[in-house]
Amino acid sequence: MLAKGENPNAALQSERADGEEVRHLYVHIPFCPKVCPYCSFYKETSDRNKTQAFLDAVLRELDGQQTMLPPLRPKTIFFGGGTPSALSTPQLEYLLGGLRERLDLGALEEWTLEMNPATVSLEKARALRALGVNRISMGVQSWEPQLLAVLGRVHSAEQARRSYEILREAGFENVNLDLIFGVPTQTPEMWRRSLETTVAMRPEHISAYNLTYEEDTEFFRRFVSGELRQDEDADAALFEMTADTLAAAGYEPYEISNFARPGRECAHNLAYWQGADYLGLGPSAFSTVGECRWANVRDTAAYNARIHAGETAVDFREDVPPTMRRAESIAFGLRTNRGVAARELAAWPEKVAEFGELGLLRVMAGERVILTRKGRLLADTVAAAFI
Ligand SMILES: C[S@@+](CC[C@H](N)C(=O)[O-])C[C@H]1O[C@@H](n2cnc3c(N)ncnc32)[C@H](O)[C@@H]1O
Ligand code: SF4
Structure with missing residues (x-):
């Protein structure tokens, strides 16, 4: 924990005097139209009384970070949440416009914003496109009315379909749809239908989460009480169905839960998984720059109050020495289809051989170690053996 007012980044000024740029920016928008019972991202229901203070706080936090950090010249920006699209069009214009004024966007390649189908309008989508957002990630979760009800979603399947059409109409040519499998009462047939419906819509990217x-969700409490159950074998079969259906439709499984048409991988997430530095703004946002990692307070009111009082919003920090970043990049790398360089695992030849015999990984041309489909089901266990 930091002392009040202490800025964790002060040390970075000297550590990173080489002027190396931070190329990835994350902005956390903590508002949602309604809180879903399974979700543990930091969020709260939209609160008009906090929103303007929050927008100003994010811009002020960015100003503060720009004086402390190496130059920020983003290649990717990701607005996540919560639900960034829960902000109104004028609020988004204020925030994104403020960001545009403060940042050099000359190197920007990908600007993603997460949306909930209930918060999409043509006016908003056009405004976002005009502001430079070029990728939308929309949480559909399921096309089955019954499962949308189980998940406590605020939108219908029809509304999700209409919102997708609006995004296309507004000119978005790079759209991800989020789906969830392993939902209580979901049958394999329902999941097959959701996959096929999604594929027929031809999004550039599909995230399919188990x-x-x-913890701290309504679903968790119902799970602990025995009301909801998880069937790992059934989930594994749904994962297999996902991989088969999406591969047949031309989607590359480039990470365990992420599938993209060629060239449409999410550059921002790839950067995380490859161990790049990134700056996070907003409540609960993490940042990792050089050997320093920190996180902002998970409380919007406290975040607003601290930033507007000229204090740091950071309430956690840790050192991430090169050995730790290397271990993390092995764990993340194994989740991707690029795997990790074989030399990174040279210290564990027996483990590599053992997992190879078990059919969990393959060594490609002696150079890269990648997980097989079976290995992807056990990715965390395999990664743990190497870190
Ligand atoms: C921040 S939300 C995305 C956008 C928006 N808030 C929405 O829900 O439409 C990120 C995604 O995480 C996934 N997610 C959230 N909680 C999950 C959980 N407990 N298990 C699996 N996936 C989850 C959902 O697919 C969700 O769309
Ligand atoms: S899934 Fe999306 S809309 Fe639902 S609570 Fe989480 S962030 Fe909010």
Whole structure:
């Protein structure tokens, strides 16, 4: 924990005097139209009384970071949440416009913004496109009305379809749709239908997440009480179905939960997984620059108050020495289809051989180690053996 007012980044000024740029920016928008019972991302229901103070706080935080950090010249920007599209069009114009004024966007390649289908309008989508956002990630979760109800979603399947059409109409040519499998009461047939419906819409990218029961969620409490159950074998079969259906439709499985048409991988997430530096703004946002990692307070009111009082919003920091960053990049790398360089695992020849015999990984041309499909199901266990 930091002392009040202490800035964790002061040391970076000297450590990173080489002027190396930070190329990836994350902005956390903590508002949602309604809180979903399975979700543990930091969020709260939209609150008009906090929003303007929040928008100003983000811009002020960015100003502060720009004086402390190496130059920020983003190649990717990701607005996540929560639900960034829960902000109104004028609020988005204020925030994104403020960002544009403060940043050199000459190197920007990808600007993603997460949307909930209930918060999409043509006016908003056009405004975002005009502001430079060129990738949308929309949480559909399922096309089955019954499962949308189980998930407590605020939108219908029809509304999600209409929102997708609006995004296309507004000129978005790079769209991701999020889906969830392993949902209570979901049958394999329902999942097959959701995959086929999604594929027929031809998004550039599909994220297919296995439902996880996260602490501090309503689903977790119902899981602990025995009301909701997880069937790992059934989930593994749904994962297989996902990989087969999406591969047949031309989507490359470039990470365990992420599938993209050629060249449409999410550059921002790839940068994380490859161990790049990134700056995060907003409540709960993490940053990693050089050998320093820090996170902002998970409380919007506290975040606003601290930033507007001229204090740091950071309430956690840790050192991430090169050995730790290397271990993390092995764990993340194994989740991707590029795998990791064989030399990175040279210290564990027996483990590599053992996992190879078990059919969990392959060594490609002696140079790269990648997980097989079976290995992807056990990615965390395999990664743990190397770190
Ligand atoms: C921040 S939300 C995305 C955008 C928007 N808030 C929405 O829900 O439409 C990120 C995604 O994480 C996934 N997600 C959230 N909680 C999850 C959980 N417990 N298990 C699996 N996926 C989850 C959902 O697919 C969700 O769309
Ligand atoms: S899934 Fe999306 S809309 Fe639902 S609570 Fe999480 S961030 Fe908010």
